[in-house]
Amino acid sequence: MRMPKARGPLSEWVVARLAEGDTYLGGSAPLPADQDDEAIALWTLHELSYRGFEDASDDAERNPVVVVVRHDLESSLERRLRGRWDHADRPNLPAAADVPAELEELVASDDGPSLADHVRRSADVDQVLELLRQRSVYQLKEADPTAWVVPHLPTRAKAALMELQFDEYGNGNPNLLHAHLFAKGLESVGLRSEYGGYVDDALPETLELNNALSMFGMQRRLRGAAMGHLAAFEMTSSLPARKIAQGLGRLGLDGDMVGYYDEHVEADAVHEQLAARDICGTLAEDEPDQVAEILFGAFTCLDLESRVATALFRAWGVER
Template identity: 45%
Template sequence: MQVPEPRGPISSGLINLLAGDPSADPAALTALHALVAEGGLTIGDALDEDFQLALFCLYELHYGGLNGVDDRWEWNPGLIGIRHLLEEPFEQWLRSEAGPVIASVRPAGEGNPDSDAVAALLFNLAARDGGPSVSRHVAKKATIGELREFLIHKSIYQLREADPHTWAIPRLTGRAKAALVEIQADEYGGGRRERMHSEMFARTMRGLGLNDSYGGYIDAVPAISLASVNLMSLFGLNRRLRGAIAGHLALYEMTSSRPNQLYGNGFRRLGFGTDVTGYFDEHVEADAVHEQIAGRDLAGGLVEAEPGLLEDVLFGAAAVSCIDVRFASHLMDAWENGRSSMRQPVPATA
């Protein structure tokens, strides 16, 4: 993807560093490390624009990379150290947000549940009040301009849908591994490119005259949109958080089917056909099946095999719930007050 515009001293220093040779003078790398380490980052900085963009760029080195950036930066020890300095306050903030949510569905002192009980806990968590409903607004009221903004926010993940969860496959065994592979095979279209969910989302974007290249709107989306993707990368790229990525995917699937039905209805309301609504319609059916596999076989199977991961499974599920509430509040606050939800204007489209 294109290299984004910096949003502060950390992302500016990182982007300048990545423009150079990773085998050259390490002075710039040392200076950036000192900037981050001495900056006193706390959990209060977790949704800062500069913070989230820098973390996003560091994670992107493990995916498709950044245009013009040397691939050798991916495993540069100095950059990994900087990434850890950014991950720590982000994870602390996520745990502080998720704690009360977990407590609401799992009383302290309960023993380790079996796979069905794990799924029940996750379904209870999914049924909690999620704050303002973007899907109902899209179904009944959203303008074409708001629909475009919605797609742009979502494109930061949906144009590479499923990739962060795939990191977990080699870290699981047995029942949980088989369940994740089954889900991911569907996400990747069963081997047919045109059925890959990322490709289907790209068609939806084109249907509204939007740029469907990955990261094409990176400079327009706010920190909360980046945080929702960084959350997945944090869980997927750290083996110690394999329980969290399983819980994340389980809740993702459990809270997907009905909202996607409403999203599809909203686009149909404004006259769009199956080339646009196909992505949402696909998820109505697929995720109704995936939620059972993800809850019982993936998350539940993982906890049965490794009981010590129960709390992380619940943490991953609660964390995505908390992020989604903040994302929905951001969108609805902007739209209900006649403002754009983007950081900067997006050019008008056909």
């Protein structure tokens, strides 16, 4: 994959520095033009820790100048996410034992606009393809941001996360790896399947969602938020996956993409139980100071998904 197109002065600076590698010494980054510029800059910096770019230096990941910019962008993102959570209407913190029930309640009370309902009933082919391009930014590295969290967890949550992740990675069979199933699905509907292929089309909301996932995953301090995010994600997956599979069928987009969503109906019915109880529930018991973080992560998952949905409906001129 090559680095994405810059969207303003900050991302332009980042892309230029990454291409230079270790040959530059300093200089401070320009201010971002807007949230779009900021989001693509951070997405690019995070990607250095996944698969990297063919036109970026391999040394760039730990270059001190780059690390400082990444730290500042993550701090700004985290402040924004926590600001939204602080403003969210929420009751007092539950006891650790009540965390799974609290997650269920949080998910049940989510009233964000539903892309899955739209796909099932009324989306046209162009809208579905646009949604799949947006989703591909994460789905082609599905489960990777969460893999960072394994070493940060106590025994029970660690074993449970591995049980879930093993399934995400195809239970050892590369043909069943979820990101691979999604890549085949993209090809089956006539889209490109290469890793990172549609990043230049990603909405700022899509980038923000991906950046939050990467940040939660990579920072030990944010392990609770990462696992809360995972739980909310899995708990809002199997029913919508079924609706999306139905919508794809309605539009004649049969084949591997339907297979991908069908797989997620059954897989995520398991994963949501593991994530809410065996991962978040035991993490809350073993590390009670993570209760608030788990709920913050879960809220953030629902909130960011809702922002992506709102942005897409706005772009399509669909009233929700």
